[in-house]
Amino acid sequence: DVKVTQSSRYLVKRTGEKVFLECVQDMDHENMFWYRQDPGLGLRLIYFSYDVKMKEKGDIPEGYSVSREKKERFSLILESASTNQTSMYLCASRLAGVDTQYFGPGTRLTVL
Amino acid sequence: KNEVEQSPQNLTAQEGEFITINCSYSVGISALHWLQQHPGGGIVSLFMLSSGKKKHGRLIATINIQEKHSSLHITASHPRDSAVYICAVEGYSSGSARQLTFGSGTQLTVLP
Numbered sequence: 001d002v003k004v005t006q007s008s009r010y011l012v013k014r015t016g017e018k019v020f021l022e023c024v025q026d027m028d029h030e031n032m033f034w035y036r037q038d039p040g041l042g043l044r045l046i047y048f049s050y051d052v053k054m055k056e057k058g059d060i061p062e063g064y065s066v067s068r069e070k071k072e073r074f075s076l077i078l079e080s081a082s083t084n085q086t087s088m089y090l091c092a093s094r095l096a097g098v099d100t101q102y103f104g105p106g107t108r109l110t111v112l
Numbered sequence: 113k114n115e116v117e118q119s120p121q122n123l124t125a126q127e128g129e130f131i132t133i134n135c136s137y138s139v140g141i142s143a144l145h146w147l148q149q150h151p152g153g154g155i156v157s158l159f160m161l162s163s164g165k166k167k168h169g170r171l172i173a174t175i176n177i178q179e180k181h182s183s184l185h186i187t188a189s190h191p192r193d194s195a196v197y198i199c200a201v202e203g204y205s206s207g208s209a210r211q212l213t214f215g216s217g218t219q220l221t222v223l224p
Contacts, residue, residue, distance in 0.1 A: 033211075042116075042198065042216040058211070088153060100160065101145075101212065106153030 003027070004093055004104040012110045019078040021107050023091030030096040032074035034058075034066065036087040037106075043090065049074055050096070081111045115139050118199050118215035125222050131186040133218045135199030138180065145212060146173050146184050147198040155198070158184075189222045196220070 007022035023032065031050050035043040035058075045058030047066040055066050063085060067075045074093075078085055091104040117136045125131050135144070146158040159166050159173040161182065166173050170189075175182040186193055196219050200212040 040216055042214040043200075043212075044214075045211055048211065090153070090155065092155075100157045102157070103155035108153070 004091060004102050006091055006104040006107050008107050010108050013081050014112050015082060017081050019081050021076040021089055023074045023104055024072055025093040029093035031094040033092040034076045035090045037090055038087050083111050086111045115213050116199055116201055116215040118218050122219045125189050127190060127222055127224050129189050131189050133184045133197050135182045135215055136180060137201045141201040141203060143202040144175055144182050145200040149196040191222045191224050194221050
């Protein structure tokens with residue numbers, strides 16, 4: 001079974017703090033994705049990566065950066081958290097050329 | 113206008129009822145996905161369609177490429193089917209990290 005894990009289920013941070021969200025997958029997938037999910041807006045792609053050290057901006061990259069130093073790990077970084085980044089963050093991975101994306105359990109981030 | 117529209121946004125049914133959730137999209141796609149999200153956040157892939165119809169247990173998904181429309185049907189619904197059902201479309205891409213565009217989801221509640 002593919003397993004995608006995220007470092008925290010719930011996280012509370014203060015405005016201006018640097019926030020790291022970690023995602024790890026155990027199935028040697030090339031592609032990894034970070035989404036945020038907000039009521040009424042659905043899932044929106046923040047960044048994705050198709051290989052180690054490779055990254056591409058998604059639809060809403062502003063205020064975020066990512067890091068992929070190892071194939072199994074994809075990190076989302078909020079350099080200076082703001083209240084409008086309060087959201088559910090979901091990581092996903094996918095084997096290149098295969099259809100199914102596998103999702104992590106999500107991290108609900110609250111920025112005060 | 114969103115590229116992916118789902119209807120209804122909310123649906124309440126009695127146990128045993130036949131349920132239909134609809135998805136319309138406005139762009140050319142290479143595939144359409146149906147996903148299920150249970151309370152707590154975890155998302156599971158149900159189907160990937162590029163044409164015709166697929167069935168898995170009590171779930172049936174259909175797609176009409178000409179009409180840019182897909183439906184997800186649940187036969188003999190059960191309270192454990194209560195979840196958010198999400199439609200997502202996959203555009204044409206030369207890259208391996210094919211991105212998904214998501215609808216905002218349909219909240220289904222099945223009452224005993």
